[in-house]
Amino acid sequence: xxxxxxxxxxxxxxxxxxxxxxxxxxxxxxxxxxxxxxxxxxxxxxxxxxxxxxxxxxxxxxxxxxxxxxxxxxxxxxxxxxxxxxxxxxxxxxxxxxxxxxxxxxxxxxxxxxxxxxxxxxxxxxxxxx
Numbered sequence: 001x002x003x004x005x006x007x008x009x010x011x012x013x014x015x016x017x018x019x020x021x022x023x024x025x026x027x028x029x030x031x032x033x034x035x036x037x038x039x040x041x042x043x044x045x046x047x048x049x050x051x052x053x054x055x056x057x058x059x060x061x062x063x064x065x066x067x068x069x070x071x072x073x074x075x076x077x078x079x080x081x082x083x084x085x086x087x088x089x090x091x092x093x094x095x096x097x098x099x100x101x102x103x104x105x106x107x108x109x110x111x112x113x114x115x116x117x118x119x120x121x122x123x124x125x126x127x128x129x130x
Contacts, residue, residue: 005074011107012079016069023055032108039114062087067098078103085116096120 018026098116
């Protein structure tokens with residue numbers, strides 16, 4: 001029998017893969033309803049349209065940006081991810097470590113508290129509300 005932690009770790013592995021391969025599928029498939037993405041100290045998103053616009057802006061500035069998960073730890077409905085954002089086209093100077101505390105329900109993320117220095121992110125702008 002697969003534990004809740006094992007299921008959640010697999011869902012988060014898929015989330016990271018989709019971030020690298022098809023970020024719009026990540027938004028649609030990895031996040032439940034309702035959801036909250038809180039990039040701590042930067043902005044909060046609750047709507048898919050806003051999330052899609054934010055990710056499209058990042059892709060426009062850094063189309064080959066990637067994340068590499070360094071560590072994950074699961075306890076109950078929560079997975080903590082420690083990772084690195086980078087873009088081979090931006091050179092070695094552009095990379096930023098980040099950490100996310102994700103809460104999942106039924107295999108989908110409902111709460112995403114991400115900690116990162118967004119000023120190091122090419123094309124970063126806080127998403128506008130619509």
